[in-house]
Amino acid sequence: MLRRYPVGIPLSGDFDLVEADVAELNEGEVLVETHYLSMDPAPRLRMDGAAVFPPPLPLGQVVMGRGVGIVRGSRFAGLSTGDAVAGELGWQEYARVSGAQLRKVDPQAGPLQAALGVLGPSGITAHCLTNYAAKVQSGDTVVVSAAAGSVGSVAVQLARSLGARVVGVIGGAHQARFVREDLGADAVVDYRSSCLDADLADACPGGANVFLDSVGGALHNVVMACIADHARIVVFGYISAYNSAAASQREYGSIYQIIRRRATLCGFLISDYAPRFSEALTHLGAALAAGTLKSFEHCVQGLDNAPAAFAALFDGDPVGKQLVQVRPLKNSKQRVTP
């Protein structure tokens, strides 16, 4: 549960680990045994009492978080005990949730946790970014700002498959190796380099035609300095500011470059693409089956390690999808009222 709103990077002490009975299911509800929780940066924005959009998470309540698990009891017509499901489960071992808000997962499509990553929100977001929002085409030079992250690691692969030259922005040797060797990026640049502008210019000889940015801040401006004419910039996050007070005040980019390059910069919320999610999943599933798309995950064991795994999104050097494996439970008495 969220004990207090973190200041800066969240600490374990900002959270409480609480044990409680599971209440009886109401009509339409389902009891889900959580197997994996997805660790994502965006909920940090809601761990702020002054947040406006999205609104603050209430203190003393279970922390929001997407997960996958197995139905252990159901009073919802569309789901039965034993079904695999994904959705908003929260940071808890058992979740009592409305069945209508869960997505049934096909266990044949891949490992269960893929429903949180490459066959879930991260993959769908990467697919919509590259195909629908940025319309990446063969010959484009595409810069991906958090290339080793959950969305970035899929976006790099998809942009490569679309025939683009892909430049991944990374931090450190571990991420560099991952993005270059495992994801197949054409080049990587380290955002901590003392000559990042020159590194980027080398990596993008004709300028960047597409910039997929979830980082913002100083990095955004450096990449904006090397965009090509008529570049398309899609901003879908600004993680560089998620731990600052007044994150919503962050400015970005250079109006001069936007005009000089007649660039188009657009904001992206994945919810706008809901009508195309199933189409996206079909493409992603086929690519995964064909081996042209790979799933990369890093998994931490136990719900008690969730706060540290969450903080590592901001100050670690995560590669791929960051997960918490909730099962097998440690020190847990299963007191479930089915």
Next chain:
Amino acid sequence: MLRRYPVGIPLSGDFDLVEADVAELNEGEVLVETHYLSMDPAPRLRMDGAAVFPPPLPLGQVVMGRGVGIVRGSRFAGLSTGDAVAGELGWQEYARVSGAQLRKVDPQAGPLQAALGVLGPSGITAHCLTNYAAKVQSGDTVVVSAAAGSVGSVAVQLARSLGARVVGVIGGAHQARFVREDLGADAVVDYRSSCLDADLADACPGGANVFLDSVGGALHNVVMACIADHARIVVFGYISAYNSAAASQREYGSIYQIIRRRATLCGFLISDYAPRFSEALTHLGAALAAGTLKSFEHCVQGLDNAPAAFAALFDGDPVGKQLVQVRPLKNSKQRVTP
């Protein structure tokens, strides 16, 4: 001539008024007697020795500036003595220019100086902004940032004709009256108001669907705070920074609002629309003839007043197109070698 690069708002002392003979025409050249010069903010960006794009104006040379005038001698096949022409004449009474770079003006289409304003670059820019870049539609709420300016005063009228609700950003009572009464804006807000955010919210009850911005800076951010979902922002200047050192470093807007509203922000250079200039002029000419579009000008007499008229773009409260009428000449010995 430009004597030195201005610091801040240009002063008369930054310029020299020089008298010289006109050299003989080379093959392909035309001698133009300048009648009107257009005063525009953008050349200020080139009065900077450190400018990159566009490059600095050379010191000791005639200041760039668009003008209209009458051909007084021609060695260019397409133009004859007596023709009215518009183009890059520079701040001078007689210009020796390449005939191919001039546009022949139809004296029947309107007064000569309209070729610098509503039937010239200002009108064409406003037409391309509203119709092609922002695609203003009936029902849109359109905010125009420098509504009393040369482009803004046409854009307000065109957006109104397209059925939009138009909110003009102005400075002072003089501009307020002009934009509201002469241009027909639905509302005006004063950028110097101590409660500009509330004024804008009142003026745009459902948020702004379109924002045509040539100002940038603090004003840009305040307007960005009141955009509607899926707003279209077209940036075509950032006059608030034209007199600052390092104008090209100016940041803009809030990435948070761009994402939250899934807005699209694009840069605009009028040169990209060259293939549509004649189409734009046809529309503008028809609107002028029909009386649905009006031309508003403010004219200063004499070339020696050009520096002050130029400076007034930044620290005055200009309304409509700002012009310098070069003829009739004051204190001038006409020493022309035709």
